[in-house]
Amino acid sequence: MRLKKYTDYALRVLIYTASKPGEELSSKKEISEVFHISLNHLAKIVHELQKEGYVETVRGRSGGIRLAKDPEDINIGAVVRLMEDDFQMFECFSCETDYCVISPACKLKRVVGKALREFLRVLDAYTLADILENKDELKDLMGID
Template sequence: MRLTTRTNLALRTLMFCAVNHDTLVRKQDAAQAINASENHLAQVINQLGQDGFITTLRGRHGGFHLARDAGSISVGEVFRAFESSLPFIECFSDTNTCPLKDHCVMRPHLSRAVEAFYGALDDLYLSDLVRCNTGLEAILQVEGPRVPKRCAPVRANTGTGFPGIAPEAAA
């Protein structure tokens, strides 16, 4: 399975917003920080806004910011928003021309596998990606250094294979 560039940019953009949570960020700043073209990023920002992940403000002093708390934005939700409309394989497409389609029993197995992939990301939240991640903050932070914040204990691993970052590892 391979994710689209749009999904990759969407997650980077949301991480950028989460690191700069108290700032109305500009597309130019985000594009530079996440190494994306402004034109491509504009399409991603538009979809993030339509899907309710960010709030945008147009105009000369415009920009965007998270529409919800980073702790309520699941990575699985973001991936579904950007990937689910794209068929994983031809048999998931409305224009399926596979000659085996009437007799192949692979489709339900692939469908379960794709859902398991998204499901594994449902317990991973945007806040988990940025919390106490000073390296990420150094790369994505728009303004100068901020007062260091104390790292709160990270949620225990829920068995999904995505343990949190230990506070001492982030220092």
């Protein structure tokens, strides 16, 4: 399974903003530069995260973004589900487009479905706070003072 870059970048935005001290704001420009993400792409991601209440934006000259929730309240599995729009790993995962002749007897769909559920179950066991256990090392790598 491969997650979209959109999901990867959303998690990076959350890690970056959570690594800032206190209520310090992060600019989209600095996040864009640290992770080499286009500003337009990043703006869409931030908008989605804001819409769902994960980050808040502050307008104006000294504006930026910051977490809207405590890292302990941001579940990694929930963020991945939000950002990914399609977990249909095979054609047979969809009733509308399943034209596979072996689908009625095939056990693979069940096996892959179980693997997907386990994958998401593991992600559900972690919060952003868990991901930030090595916050000082992450801050150094991202150039945050």
